[in-house]
Amino acid sequence: MPAGDDATASRPRAATLRDVALLAGVSVATASKALNGRDNVHPDTRRRVVEAAERISFTPNSLAQAILAGSTGTVGLLTNDLEGRFSLPILMGAEDAFGAGQMSVFLCDARDDAIREQYHLKALLGRRVDGLIVVGSNTDPRPTLGTLPVPVVYAYAPSTDPQDCSIVPDxxxxxxxxxxxxxxxxxxxxxxxxxxxxxxxxxxxxxxxxxxxxxxxxxxxxxxxxxxxxxxxxxxxxxxxxxxxxxxxxxxxxxxxxxxxxxxxxxxxxxxxxxxxxxxxxxxxxxxxxxxxxxxxxxxxxNFETLGRRAAQHLVDAIGGSPAHGVETMPCRVVVRGSTARGA
Amino acid sequence: MPAGDDATASRPRAATLRDVALLAGVSVATASKALNGRDNVHPDTRRRVVEAAERISFTPNSLAQAILAGSTGTVGLLTNDLEGRFSLPILMGAEDAFGAGQMSVFLCDARDDAIREQYHLKALLGRRVDGLIVVGSNTDPRPTLGTLPVPVVYAYAPSTDPQDCSIVPDxxxxxxxxxxxxxxxxxxxxxxxxxxxxxxxxxxxxxxxxxxxxxxxxxxxxxxxxxxxxxxxxxxxxxxxxxxxxxxxxxxxxxxxxxxxxxxxxxxxxxxxxxxxxxxxxxxxxxxxxxxxxxxxxxxxxNFETLGRRAAQHLVDAIGGSPAHGVETMPCRVVVRGSTARGA
DNA sequence: AAACCCTCCGAAACCGTTTTCTGGACGCTA
DNA sequence: TAGCGTCCAGAAAACGGTTTCGGAGGGTTT
Structure with a gap:
């Protein structure tokens, strides 16, 4: 049984760019340029900075980057199916499509409850996700989320609004x-x-x-x-x-x-x-x-994974400024096994 | 089949506090205070601000808040089991324990691949999660992640390091x-x-x-x-x-x-x-x-859900400065059905 | 020796929010 | 009417990065 004790044992605070700069003896600006491969940094300087960054295992604060860039590199996956029968293959497909580590996924389960869905939606929008994938619990059409500041792709269950982009199994x-x-x-x-x-x-x-x-x-x-x-x-x-x-x-x-x-x-x-x-x-x-x-x-x-990949791809396109509309159906395939073997 | 077209149809940019302040005719400082229930704001002013915020459906940018506060209200769930047999009940339990909407969860699947795990870990730390729950694919001990700038709780599979906090089924x-x-x-x-x-x-x-x-x-x-x-x-x-x-x-x-x-x-x-x-x-x-x-x-x-709740609770404690150590086992329970009915 | 260019570094602005601090307007008392 | 306190609003700094811009320093040309 764990026991709480060393509340004071200070955990190493995450390193900031300022720490790196200080250690390397340069300004934060130079440190930033050195780490991001910008021009006009002397090779020796760059080396010093990179070494300093590694020494204190510096990881750039994505929040600060996001606040500047206006995009966070995160998407929300709002699901209603946490038996995981549909959501999980879709999540895997989406992870693959985004490219590992490029994009992180917030997974929220609304449990088929509209109130809870609104709640999670608010949280996701507050965290400035770049887009949303909404997974239904069955293939019946579900109410649209309406106009949001980020693109939305509906997967598995289509949206009622034909202007939305929906990907469903055929x-x-x-x-x-x-x-x-x-x-x-x-x-x-x-x-x-x-x-x-x-x-x-x-x-x-x-x-x-x-x-x-x-x-x-x-x-x-x-x-x-x-x-x-x-x-x-x-x-x-x-x-x-x-x-x-x-x-x-x-x-x-x-x-x-x-x-x-x-x-x-x-x-x-x-x-x-x-x-x-x-x-x-x-x-x-x-x-x-x-x-x-x-x-x-x-x-x-x-083909849920393919469906997830496709949804992710549509989301990426929409984020890039080329949204799609309407319901797209994904082909499926027969996996033949012994229960229908020909001439058996 | 969806077709990309209105790439130019500008999506309403997310509203900022400045927009609210402008609309209400006050400074951003006052707008902030009004929305957060701080003192020293005249009731009329507060009302104007709140109305303005609702009108443009303002959602505060959590990134900016997080960068100030030093905590993001997000945790990472690093799993190796995306059949979801263990991860999902644990996720649900954790969501419950955190209190809906308080804390959002990044779900990453490392697929039992150390490289991928490091990759996701880097992404999660970059996003400044407040803590991590690591879910193994079976109950055999798994290598520790070592010392990180955030607390970690190992669920289902214990860490090899007894100093870490692990929650496993008994x-x-x-x-x-x-x-x-x-x-x-x-x-x-x-x-x-x-x-x-x-x-x-x-x-x-x-x-x-x-x-x-x-x-x-x-x-x-x-x-x-x-x-x-x-x-x-x-x-x-x-x-x-x-x-x-x-x-x-x-x-x-x-x-x-x-x-x-x-x-x-x-x-x-x-x-x-x-x-x-x-x-x-x-x-x-x-x-x-x-x-x-x-x-x-x-x-x-x-009792995976209970296990998840417990893990989340330990994580919250650790974030709050009271980390636990060692392996904690969760009790389980017999669910009696017909296959062992007494005297049947 | 003056004019010029090139290389490289750092100061400063910026993003959106919170918080602290300053200060103006107003009312009350002496 | 001076002095003081209260109430409320806004300016400014801070968080941690990125980017732009200016400028220092050194070398080359005329």
């Missing part, structure tokens, strides 16, 4: 890709078990799936999407129903990896071969859900 | 609690299937479990811990082995929720009643892994 295309993959592996009698119908993601994926089926002159087995909740439990229940009512079914397209896990469990219990008799697919390609499924689950990856 | 106690719970529900022949033996977490939990058994005059069925990997796959394999070699086993304590899922699957396949014949427990209480297990999995919650 759920319609995801549904299409999934069905095309199933068709390509010889499936014809496809059921679709999805999550909560109130989520745009569920409806969009279903729309894409139906469109792809229609293009092949087919429709869903049972004629309709089986909406429910985003849980394994629902995946199990719905799969039982599907198997009971549609004996000829040869593929179950699940609205999420969790639902797919439920489906796989029931198929295994009933002794139905996957993918021999029935193929199973999920959406999200959530590593932690998928690793361990039997057989390994084919899933549609929504 | 894995030994977790193992003890788990076994005590199993004993309390009448189990006597307990097997322990755990993850990678190279992880301190695995060894500590096992040590706690063995101690609790010894205290009851028992030992592990089979005499030893079955170490492997942190996967469902290993959970399944090891459970088969246990059932084959130890027919009398009445509980399987699993080193993680994932391993426990594997165990549950195998028990179900073999038609063994859980918890009637065999109890199953996991560690971590990872909601997303647990929701959907049949029966619902009893698990030891490591």
């Amino acid at each position: 759920n319609v295309h995801a549904g299409t890709l999934a069905v095309e993959h199933l068709l390509a592996t010889g499936r014809r009698r496809i059921a679709h078990v999805s999550g909560d119908v109130r989520y745009a993601a569920a409806r969009d994926r279903a729309a894409g799936a139906k469109a792809a089926l229609a293009a092949a002159g087919l429709e869903l087995v049972g004629g309709q999407v089986r909406y429910g909740s985003w849980s394994e439990e629902w995946g199990r229940a719905a799969t039982h129903t599907v198997l009971d009512h549609e004996p000829g079914v040869d593929a179950i397209l699940c609205g999420s990896d969790q639902i797919a896990r439920g489906a796989l469990d029931v198929l295994r219990e009933r002794g139905i071969d996957v993918p021999g008799a029935v193929s199973v697919m999920g959406f999200d390609n959530w590593e932690v859900m998928i690793s361990g499924t039997r057989p390994p689950l084919t899933s549609v990856d929504m | 894995n030994v106690h977790a193992g003890t609690l788990a076994v005590e719970h199993l004993l309390a529900t009448g189990r006597r022949r307990i097997a322990h299937v755990s993850g990678d033996v190279r992880y301190a977490a695995a060894r500590d939990r096992a040590a706690g479990a063995k101690a609790a058994l010894a205290a009851a005059g028992l030992e592990l069925v089979g005499g030893q811990v079955r170490y492997g990997s942190w996967s469902e796959e290993w959970g399944r394999a090891a459970t088969h082995t246990v059932l084959d070699h130890e027919p009398g086993v009445d509980a399987i304590l699993c080193g993680s929720d994932q391993i426990a899922r594997g165990a549950l699957d195998v028990l179900r396949e073999r038609g063994i009643d859980v918890p009637g014949a065999v109890s199953v427990m996991g560690f971590d209480n990872w909601e997303v892994m647990i929701s959907g297990t049949r029966p619902p999995l009893t698990s030891v919650d490591m």
Whole structure:
């Protein structure tokens, strides 16, 4: 158990440019120029300054630099999803896009609470972030933040205002890709078990799936999407129903990896071969859900990292004076695994 | 698809105190005093200033404030775990402890790369964070960052330097609690299937479990811990082995929720009643892994949020001049669910 | 020796805010 | 009416950097 004691043990105060200058025997102006590679500094002088800076491990105060330059090199990531399912890949993508260390990210979680969001927004603007990425908790449109003194990019959930810049995963295309993959592996009698119908993601994926089926002159087995909740439990229940009512079914397209896990469990219990008799697919390609499924689950990856990179790129452009408008959709991709293996 | 166009459409520059003062017809000094509730400002004047500030939605520039005050109201969270399993609850706990909006958090992911860590560290120190929380990717000790101009608290993974302040989950106690719970529900022949033996977490939990058994005059069925990997796959394999070699086993304590899922699957396949014949427990209480297990999995919650709050609290104390030293362990708790229900 | 150029350093202004200090206006008392 | 206290507003300094500008010093040319 730690015990507080040496309150007086003075921690070395962060070094300032003045300290460096004093130590090197030059003025602060010269020290600044020497460290920043400006011209008109004698090589010997520069060396002295650099050595002094290293000796006291001087780190320039970004605050002071920012106050002059008018930009801070920081962005705010205002999220509503701290399960981290979407925010974190987006954060990683953004970090990559900015270039490590160039830009630091303030992460704030509003927890889907408008009051808390305003609060964090105020704090971020006060800290003069150069821009904002707003991550929603689902793909339904969310209210715009309105006009702010810094550019904003909405990721995952689009803004209601079409003038804003939003980057969202293409759920319609995801549904299409999934069905095309199933068709390509010889499936014809496809059921679709999805999550909560109130989520745009569920409806969009279903729309894409139906469109792809229609293009092949087919429709869903049972004629309709089986909406429910985003849980394994629902995946199990719905799969039982599907198997009971549609004996000829040869593929179950699940609205999420969790639902797919439920489906796989029931198929295994009933002794139905996957993918021999029935193929199973999920959406999200959530590593932690998928690793361990039997057989390994084919899933549609929504490319969150790419989405984050793209959002960051748009933000950089906007900060640079070239804002974008409207909703941009990010393509996704099918990750094929054993649960739909061709001819298995 | 967004298209860049109105690069010239000037975004409203953030208002400064000077703007407010000009609009209210006072000096910046008076404006500052009026907005900060200082004395010696005439009520009418104050009202004029406040109205002016609201009219142009003035937000004080925290950078300028920080440069005066010498503290920024920001902390850095340097993590190596952006699966977010540990970092995010810790971040949430820290946010809570700081008090919403008081303190903003820079989140950086070093991805277990020392170079990247140094890079982020430099950026954070340059931004004059008031303190740092360093989150490891596992509970093995990690190298200290050494002496920095700001206080540091190590969370999840302790620092190698006992002078540093570290907050870690009490894995030994977790193992003890788990076994005590199993004993309390009448189990006597307990097997322990755990993850990678190279992880301190695995060894500590096992040590706690063995101690609790010894205290009851028992030992592990089979005499030893079955170490492997942190996967469902290993959970399944090891459970088969246990059932084959130890027919009398009445509980399987699993080193993680994932391993426990594997165990549950195998028990179900073999038609063994859980918890009637065999109890199953996991560690971590990872909601997303647990929701959907049949029966619902009893698990030891490591209280990451509390850990994060505690780390934040220690950081605040250290910033306030009362640093703590040494490793502090956080208690954990058993969350009882169906997989160990008494007398079921 | 005067005029000139070049190299290099430092003084000072600036960013946006807070705080201290100075001082003007006004009212009250002696 | 002089003296004093109170109330309120503004000027100025400070924080830690960057940048501009002026100028000192030395060498070269006429």
